[in-house]
Amino acid sequence: MSLDREQVRRIAHLARLHITEQEAAGYAETLSRILGLIEQMNAVDTAGVTPMAHPNEAGLRLRDDKVTETDQREKFQKIAPAVEAGLYLVPKVIE
């Protein structure tokens, strides 16, 4: 599978990245080569094999629904790019 520049731009958009026209050609070439490597997977028939998501298959734990965290808003917002009145500031999303 090789990717063209248009596909690269579409993937970049999904990933919230800007790719210039010039960069698109370079990414199309390297990503296609990486996909070439990945497609060696097709050499093995995996029909009927249960997918393995995780090395620890004992399953995930549940915990009691109790409040364990303390409020550290001030500490966490001290490192934010922009805050006001305890809220994170971003460009307007609703007109």
Add this chain to the structure above:
Amino acid sequence: MFDKTVAELSRALSRKEISSVELTRMYLERIEKYRELNAFITVDPERSMGQARSADARIAKGEGSALTGVPIAQKDIFCADGWLTTCGSKILSNFTAPYDAAVIDRLNRSGAVNLGKTNMDEFAMGSSNETSYYGVVKNPWATDKVPGGSSGGSAAAVAARLAPAATGTDTGGSIRQPASLTNLTGLKPSYGRVSRYGMVAFASSLDQGGPLCRSAEDCALLLNAMAGFDPRDSTSVDEPVPDYTRTLVREIKGLRIGLPKEYFSEGLDPEIAQVVQGAIGEFRKLGAEVVEVSLPNSKLAIPCYYVLAPAEASSNLSRFDGARYGYRASGYKDLLDMYCKTRTEGFGPEVKRRIMIGTYALSAGYYDAYYLKAQQLRRLIAEDFRKAFESCDIIMGPTSPTTAFKIGEKSDDPVAMYLNDIYTVPINLAGLPGMSVPAGFDSRGLPIGLQLIGRYFDEERVLGVAHRYQQVTDWHKHAPKGFS
């Protein structure tokens, strides 16, 4: 003194032959002296010295433990409260962590001193430390060569005796490969042994923290402090932590060593093959039995990994959007533009490549062909190990197909770079413990590592076998010229 192991420093501290303040100052001076290695992103002498003074007070009261007062360098992937934590990326270049990672917290509580934050490939994506926003790290064994990656700064620091030990993380080889390239002993514990809480996530089903040291004994000392159940990491395994130093003394007679025939085939540097065979010979002399095993699907581990790791990374790295912490671009016209500009300016080319591969593999219409297929292969790879361990107790082979390569040699060819991890990636996919131990040098004097692979949660045997080897060899004691 700077050439001493953690075990030796621990004894010297408890006998009050040296103070933590003296030790910490000595290493901070060495870090400054060898700055051109670029092993550290952040040093904070005031904080480190403060921890050293507390450690000395603790020792004076007789309340010290094995690591109290021992300076340890921390990979910059671990959040440390009040410390800049960049993960080697511009996007976190202004991020002062507001809390401690579990590994940092545990080491702090043991009384260890945080000596500084080490350089690394951006978001741990690399095998040469060349993708760091903070520049390439030089290998102390040959400064025109890479130290390996992604824990390249940690490896260079310990190899150059700028720190007696360091933490690292290993998603596809990032502890073992740099250990191999810099003559260190590095351990990637079993998945679930060390908490991932506060460790910046790359590929959550593969990431595992571990120590980079100059002996197996030191790895045992660090693992004692780092390992253990943590409810804050949903994949942490609730198993008691044995005292790994107590099980170091181990009889090799009758040990069954499995050699995977696929690990000694084409692509392996003949000098490395010879050194690894030499190490196996030492174990034979100690009474081990060597059997051939097969890991038939291991050649597909790299393709499989380069679907799973980027897929998980594309999801994990979606949190970096410039809204709540880290770098935010300027001059955006709306929210989407803020996200895009921030990420475009904040991530380097290798991270972007992996995000895009992962995004593609997970996108509608391609999921089954890539992600599901890779997860099925992952099962086959893990099964290969299970079968191999029916006829052996431990698996051995090379850690890396080559010794340290030139800076810039592979940086333009991602596929060539990915193949560096051909012998280490399968172990992460299976979740097993793996270790790299110094086993000799090539004709140019560059270090070669022997890889030890254990059964799930069998760190005791892996460490013990490595320790026995280090009692009959002295490869791990060799230091790079100009740093001793």
